[in-house]
Amino acid sequence: MKQHGAAALTLAGLILLAGCTTPASERAQAPVAVAEVGSFHIGGRQATLDGLPAKEVRFTPTSPLTRIDPNGEFEVGQMYVQYVRLAPAARRAPYPLLMWHGGGLSGVTWESTPDGRPGWQMFFLRAGHDVYVSDAVERGRASWARYPELYRSEPVFRTKKEAWELFRIGPAGSYQDAAHRSAYPDTQFPVAAFDQFMKQGVPRWLTNDAATEAAYDALVQRVCPCVLMVHSQGSTFAYTLANRYPEKIKAVVGVEPSGALDPDKVDLTPLSRVPLLFVWGDKIAATPRWQGIQAPMKKMIAALKAKGGRADEIDLPARGISGNSHLMMMDANSDQIAALVQDWLVAQGLAGR
Amino acid sequence: MKQHGAAALTLAGLILLAGCTTPASERAQAPVAVAEVGSFHIGGRQATLDGLPAKEVRFTPTSPLTRIDPNGEFEVGQMYVQYVRLAPAARRAPYPLLMWHGGGLSGVTWESTPDGRPGWQMFFLRAGHDVYVSDAVERGRASWARYPELYRSEPVFRTKKEAWELFRIGPAGSYQDAAHRSAYPDTQFPVAAFDQFMKQGVPRWLTNDAATEAAYDALVQRVCPCVLMVHSQGSTFAYTLANRYPEKIKAVVGVEPSGALDPDKVDLTPLSRVPLLFVWGDKIAATPRWQGIQAPMKKMIAALKAKGGRADEIDLPARGISGNSHLMMMDANSDQIAALVQDWLVAQGLAGR
Numbered sequence: 119m120k121q122h123g124a125a126a127l128t129l130a131g132l133i134l135l136a137g138c139t140t141p142a143s144e145r146a147q148a149p150v151a152v153a154e155v156g157s158f159h160i161g162g163r164q165a166t167l168d169g170l171p172a173k174e175v176r177f178t179p180t181s182p183l184t185r186i187d188p189n190g191e192f193e194v195g196q197m198y199v200q201y202v203r204l205a206p207a208a209r210r211a212p213y214p215l216l217m218w219h220g221g222g223l224s225g226v227t228w229e230s231t232p233d234g235r236p237g238w239q240m241f242f243l244r245a246g247h248d249v250y251v252s253d254a255v256e257r258g259r260a261s262w263a264r265y266p267e268l269y270r271s272e273p274v275f276r277t278k279k280e281a282w283e284l285f286r287i288g289p290a291g292s293y294q295d296a297a298h299r300s301a302y303p304d305t306q307f308p309v310a311a312f313d314q315f316m317k318q319g320v321p322r323w324l325t326n327d328a329a330t331e332a333a334y335d336a337l338v339q340r341v342c343p344c345v346l347m348v349h350s351q352g353s354t355f356a357y358t359l360a361n362r363y364p365e366k367i368k369a370v371v372g373v374e375p376s377g378a379l380d381p382d383k384v385d386l387t388p389l390s391r392v393p394l395l396f397v398w399g400d401k402i403a404a405t406p407r408w409q410g411i412q413a414p415m416k417k418m419i420a421a422l423k424a425k426g427g428r429a430d431e432i433d434l435p436a437r438g439i440s441g442n443s444h445l446m447m448m449d450a451n452s453d454q455i456a457a458l459v460q461d462w463l464v465a466q467g468l469a470g471r
Numbered sequence: 472m473k474q475h476g477a478a479a480l481t482l483a484g485l486i487l488l489a490g491c492t493t494p495a496s497e498r499a500q501a502p503v504a505v506a507e508v509g510s511f512h513i514g515g516r517q518a519t520l521d522g523l524p525a526k527e528v529r530f531t532p533t534s535p536l537t538r539i540d541p542n543g544e545f546e547v548g549q550m551y552v553q554y555v556r557l558a559p560a561a562r563r564a565p566y567p568l569l570m571w572h573g574g575g576l577s578g579v580t581w582e583s584t585p586d587g588r589p590g591w592q593m594f595f596l597r598a599g600h601d602v603y604v605s606d607a608v609e610r611g612r613a614s615w616a617r618y619p620e621l622y623r624s625e626p627v628f629r630t631k632k633e634a635w636e637l638f639r640i641g642p643a644g645s646y647q648d649a650a651h652r653s654a655y656p657d658t659q660f661p662v663a664a665f666d667q668f669m670k671q672g673v674p675r676w677l678t679n680d681a682a683t684e685a686a687y688d689a690l691v692q693r694v695c696p697c698v699l700m701v702h703s704q705g706s707t708f709a710y711t712l713a714n715r716y717p718e719k720i721k722a723v724v725g726v727e728p729s730g731a732l733d734p735d736k737v738d739l740t741p742l743s744r745v746p747l748l749f750v751w752g753d754k755i756a757a758t759p760r761w762q763g764i765q766a767p768m769k770k771m772i773a774a775l776k777a778k779g780g781r782a783d784e785i786d787l788p789a790r791g792i793s794g795n796s797h798l799m800m801m802d803a804n805s806d807q808i809a810a811l812v813q814d815w816l817v818a819q820g821l822a823g824r
Contacts, residue, residue, distance in 0.1 A: 149558030151502040155593055156583035159670035164631075164649070175624065177677045190630025191648065196670040200582070205502030224612050229553070230509035240508055259577050259611040261673045264628055271528065275617055277543025295544065296517070317512035317549040320614045324530045 210246025563599025
């Protein structure tokens with residue numbers, strides 16, 4: 119049995135453990151001092167089903183028929199939030215960092231990459247942020263509710279082909295099957311781990327936006343002041359809430375955000391007081407669908423700048439960083455991009471070195 | 472902005488951080504030195520849907536109809552595993568601890584309790600174990616697949632009344648609605664957090680046992696040698712795999728396990744070489760359904776003992792610890808019970824002080 123006594127640790131090792139005065143390169147391998155790992159559910163309501171017929175089912179193919187009554191009370195519309203809080207000695211950011219995922223995905227987005235490298239959750243923990251990763255309503259550990267009785271519609275399951283093209287791993291028409299997929303030649307996505315990535319996918323509904331926004335609102339009430347980091351579909355909720363609570367939300371990092379507020383319909387004055395960062399991958403200009411998704415974002419950015427807001431953009435290919443997919447937190451150069459985001463947070467006074 | 476330099480830490484504080492020579496009472500508040508937080512999916516296969524009709528759906532009530540084609544390739548049958556690996560200096564157990572949840576639940580079982588106290592995941596991290604918490608096939612972040620095309624049956628959603636009675640928070644007939652629930656007078660379950668607990672519930676299917684066992688088998692191949700800690704329904708998979716791989720699975724802690732191997736049908740000789748612990752809560756004797764669930768477990772225990780196996784039982788009420796529900800890792804005295812389990816692991820040479 120392995121036993122490690124304190125006597126075996128040098129003082130230098132202990133200071134490394136605290137992680138306070140070491141450069142980032144050494145820090146990347148050093149332990150992180152964690153105060154607590156935990157989770158909670160937030161939001162939601164009680165719903166009641168009645169009048170549905172009972173069913174006779176078999177719990178295994180050979181077991182006797184068992185009567186199941188689907189009627190009763192349930193909790194629906196809640197969200198799941200998992201946190202890692204650092205020890206005070208390891209914390210170098212003034213506010214927790216909340217990571218919100220995109221459509222058809224869950225908080226797993228931010229964990230280890232599909233090819234097994236540490237993901238952005240670990241990067242930003244090492245960089246001194248308390249990190250809260252959530253699964254929005256209906257996704258992952260948030261759970262989901264019976265349809266059409268409680269959710270109005272049926273779920274949508276994303277195919278591999280759709281993911282391959284939508285996430286810009288390869289161009290339209292480049293996915294046939296496992297043996298015949300051609301990615302962009304310069305793609306940063308770990309292509310050999312694409313099937314592994316697809317195991318992260320979860321069904322989504324198209325009729326739960328109001329419940330999701332309410333749950334995120336409750337999360338902001340509970341955990342913020344905070345910084346939001348959002349991917350893709352999560353952005354609509356982030357900008358809506360930052361526009362509602364500009365004092366609670368200290369910044370929003372949009373990783374290819376895909377849902378903008380329309381300045382012709384929403385007064386963006388509160389949001390113009392919140393520092394915003396937008397990070398764009400490669401091949402957007404070559405992809406009509408992504409041009410269409412990006413256009414409303416660019417309109418929002420222009421409107422915010424006209425109001426004197428801070429809306430910074432990192433266009434990776436314009437900086438000579440090519441081949442990034444929509445899933446840049448999983449790409450081969452994910453740490454490089456995370457470091458750019460961290461630099462921006464430091465510049466805003468929202469992270470330490 | 473809060474900044475904490477190493478200079479602010481005393482040497483005593485740093486040794487506390489390493490957590491090696493401190494008594495458990497102090498350790499309960501000390502930081503834990505973590506090497507990595509991460510996750511992966513494991514198991515599963517590709518499935519293909521074809522011939523299903525496309526549908527026209529609205530992504531929001533006011534958006535135009537969009538055509539969705541449900542046909543294509545998917546990953547199904549995978550499991551989700553999240554791990555927290557300790558720094559070597561903080562690790563005091565020779566093997567990782569794998570926590571498997573029960574029916575209608577996910578890995579959230581092991582995280583913070585519904586009333587917000589640190590759960591067993593944090594307890595056993597503090598006690599020096601690397602901890603792997605999984606969501607079995609179909610649950611939580613493992614994702615699930617379309618039915619009846621890929622899963623053969625429809626899911627079952629557990630009502631609040633069923634949970635209240637099944638988990639022995641109150642006796643049969645004691646749940647009416649939120650305003651009229653009467654728990655056992657001595658219950659240890661945090662009754663005010665019962666609705667919060669219900670937010671953890673996830674739907675379950677009755678036809679996925681083979682895929683679940685295959686995914687757990689793949690996990691054992693990847694992560695073990697290890698110690699298993701299983702709750703309720705998770706036990707069938709744990710005893711099956713320990714009987715298959717008695718050299719890889721160094722012990723199984725069964726927290727009210729509810730699925731036994733039948734010694735009349737399965738040769739338990741391999742399992743008799745694996746140290747087993749069984750922990751039983753209160754009110755089992757007063758609950759016919761739980762008497763029925765426990766009886767096959769007791770039969771397996773007797774058979775293992777007859778073969779010279781180590782099958783230890785902690786009957787909490789027999790030890791004067793009353794009021795524990797089926798969810799003892801969430802009960803008010805959860806730390807007390809975890810400490811009993813840790814003592815047993817220490818006695819087996821599977822944990823350090």
